[in-house]
Amino acid sequence: MKWRDQIKAASARIAGHVRRTPVMIADLSGRPVALKLEHVQHTGSFKARGAFNTLLSEEVPAAGLVAASGGNHGAAVAHAARSLGHGARIFVPEIAGPAKIALIERTGATLEVVPGAYANALAAAQAFEAQTGAMQVHAYDAPATVAGQGTLMAEWEDQGLEADTVLIAVGGGGLIAGALAWLQGRRKVVAVEPKTCAALHAALAAGEPVDVDVSGVAANALGARRIGSICFDLAKAQGVETVLVSDQSIIEAQGLFWREMRQLVEPAGAAALAALIGGAYRPEPGERVAVLICGGNIAPDPLQHQIMPGS
Numbered sequence: 001m002k003w004r005d006q007i008k009a010a011s012a013r014i015a016g017h018v019r020r021t022p023v024m025i026a027d028l029s030g031r032p033v034a035l036k037l038e039h040v041q042h043t044g045s046f047k048a049r050g051a052f053n054t055l056l057s058e059e060v061p062a063a064g065l066v067a068a069s070g071g072n073h074g075a076a077v078a079h080a081a082r083s084l085g086h087g088a089r090i091f092v093p094e095i096a097g098p099a100k101i102a103l104i105e106r107t108g109a110t111l112e113v114v115p116g117a118y119a120n121a122l123a124a125a126q127a128f129e130a131q132t133g134a135m136q137v138h139a140y141d142a143p144a145t146v147a148g149q150g151t152l153m154a155e156w157e158d159q160g161l162e163a164d165t166v167l168i169a170v171g172g173g174g175l176i177a178g179a180l181a182w183l184q185g186r187r188k189v190v191a192v193e194p195k196t197c198a199a200l201h202a203a204l205a206a207g208e209p210v211d212v213d214v215s216g217v218a219a220n221a222l223g224a225r226r227i228g229s230i231c232f233d234l235a236k237a238q239g240v241e242t243v244l245v246s247d248q249s250i251i252e253a254q255g256l257f258w259r260e261m262r263q264l265v266e267p268a269g270a271a272a273l274a275a276l277i278g279g280a281y282r283p284e285p286g287e288r289v290a291v292l293i294c295g296g297n298i299a300p301d302p303l304q305h306q307i308m309p310g311s
Contacts, residue, residue, distance in 0.1 A: 039296030071100025140174030173231025
């Protein structure tokens with residue numbers, strides 16, 4: 001089945017399980033920029049789309065589900081598992097941080113915190129899969145995951161997206177792979193990565209996926225050590241441009257989201273906008289630009305102190 005057919009099937013499959021997230025137009029220094037507010041999706045990121053598509057398109061074994069995650073994917077899998085009546089064990093690295101760890105814990109999934117980075121959590125999840133027969137729900141490099149994430153771009157176009165260029169933050173590559181699979185070159189897609197975890201940029205430079213060092217303010221969401229093969233193949237075939245942003249630009253973009261739009265987003269959610277405000281991507285005159293806001297699990301939780309005991 002071709003990618004667009006897979007994404008159309010995924011859209012029908014997950015309808016009723018995910019939110020149709022809002023869009024808005026922001027005025028940034030006199031330039032209108034289209035925004036997709038996917039940080040208001042269930043569990044605070046686009047990941048619910050891929051999780052539900054995977055669980056609804058495959059038979060879940062009695063051993064349940066297992067996933068490795070920097071936080072957002074794990075929360076999405078745990079939420080989808082609970083919604084559909086499955087058990088789930090989620091492995092996260094220490095760098096996931098307390099806000100995302102607490103989010104997963106609230107779903108009722110079994111949580112394992114692993115020393116190190118995402119790659120360490122993935123290794124632990126793969127070992128658990130081999131030992132128990134649980135179904136692995138990959139965060140980004142699986143067809144069902146990519147098709148699920150592709151529903152976001154299909155939905156955005158259905159909402160009347162008017163843009164020549166779409167800026168998308170990249171970690172392991174599931175989100176941008178879904179967008180590329182849906183668009184098939186009909187719009188320009190720019191991959192935005194932090195300078196301190198740039199797996200796609202490194203892979204395209206090397207001609208193949210390679211391991212990179214991972215650090216920085218967005219590492220718990222964009223800190224994949226190696227880009228997914230599906231993303232790499234689509235990005236290479238479509239000649240995707242990559243731009244790199246500094247941690248300082250990401251932090252400034254977070255602040256702008258709050259000051260100008262009253263939107264609280266995590267560093268990964270601000271990364272794509274950081275490319276615009278920091279100058280890593282400079283649109284041509286008249287170029288219509290859109291930015292995908294992918295996550296809102298900010299740490300620490302700004303309202304945590306207001307949560308009543310037992311709530």
